[in-house]
Amino acid sequence: MITLDRASLRYGPILGLSPTTFQLPEGGGITGLLGPNGAGKSSLLQLLSGLLPPSGGGVKVFGEAPFRNPSVLARLGLVPEGDRLPSGLSADRWLRMMGELSGLSGEGLKAAMARALGIVGMADRAHLTFSRMSKGMRQRIRLAQALLHEPELLILDEPFSGLDPEARLTLMALLRDLAEKGTRILVSSHILGEIAQLTDRILLLFRGRLLAEGSVTEIRQLLDRHPVELRLTGEAQALARWAVEQPELAALRMEDGAVVISVRSPRDLLPRLQKAAAEGGIPLRALDPLDLNLDAVFQYLTKDHA
């Protein structure tokens, strides 16, 4: 569905995206595009959505270059970052225009509008002008315009920015639902927790470079040289005595009723830990991985490349 072959993007003298290569296969699912501000997420999304042509290399979406390519643009939807909508128009009039510009007309357009507005829960408020809508409502309308023509690929740039918690949850549920129905969704965010709630598949960008791709676990496996922190809850003294005998131990600190250990190669250590706990060799009540999450992965990788 998406192929980048050493695609790069320059803004004059500034490199927005270093030569990047990756592929996203056909089919539904959500892929998260992660990175701090300025990492190149929007640059990548602009290449994929055909707004900008690559400065070097090649970009193919549905097998074709997307820049000003109607056959590609007819199959993708874009929800850009920010709260930008044309002033002075009502949502339904604007959506009708967007539908017509996507090739819809007549009853098909009416049905598409009703469906898209229904999906985003704005069917009864579409007559309002944008200036009379809340930010969350405008975000829903922006999503509706991208869904009008039932795109196979939906690209969202920082869609959760500025939304209240309830609106975020609603949008996440909506995206999951669309993905289950076969839409391929590419969503960018600089907030790791948002992506972690949506998907396990991520592309990690930093300073215009694609650092890693895969699931959180896969990426974490790339980082074996970074110790994993585990919290062992139980009798701290006994747990510490057991831990210091393990060859994988890199660091240890005591907490109230627990011990936090940093270990290399947790895949070697964990079976022994489980066995010792099962046999009653150590007084372990709970085991919590502290950094096997996106934040830790992100921090490790960006630290390496900073």
Added chain:
Amino acid sequence: MTNAAPSPYRTLQATARGYAPRVLQGRGWVLAGLVVLPVGLSLIIFTLVRIRGGDASPAEAVKVFHEVLVKMMLPIMALVAAPAGIREDLEQRTLPLLLVRPAPAWALPLGKGLPWFAWGALWLTIAVLGLQVLGGDPSLLPGRIVAMVCAWWGELGLMTLVGLLFKRGTLWGALYFFLWEPLVRILPPFLQRLTFTHYIESLAGSRASEVHANQLLAQEQVNTHPFLACLALLVFGALCWALAGWKLNRTPIGLAGSEAEG
């Protein structure tokens, strides 16, 4: 679901219809006021003079038409309306939402400009009709209406193009209208043809019979056949709209609204 990309005609229709309500908002009424106010004010003065038993000169209509509408209001209208066209989407960063559609991008400037053209043409026509009350020559009425509407088409197209070519398009437009156009009185004949004023006067009749000794032209005033003058304005306008579409179509415009090196 994959739909066929809309034709250029459908794109023009959709964009013009979608943005049509914008002309009924603040900027649209400013545009209307620009032409209606001077004519309305002239009518009020004209009426007051007649009530007091005076005799208003028909030359006043000619003066208002040439000195106020053609020289000042028409360029100001173009300077006011063009930034509300496709340039507005560029500045408000809403253009990417249009450009990710399969519709032909080159049709968007004209599609968004058409409601402004229609709205301006309506009020220009009303203004020219209002001048008849001041004593305008009925035989010149069709020519004046055609001149204003065609010049409006050309000037709006020019300003739309300049707005896409330059960041300070309004400034360049203002310099053209208020520095170059007045030079028509001293320009040699072939350069007179590079002004809107020349074609407007060729269509609507010039003020040659009204000028006094101290207003004698520095150069011989040339005339273009009205049909050719009308054609020139229409073709020039169409060329400007086409170039604006071409510029938009070939320019990479990202989410930040700026151009990227492609």
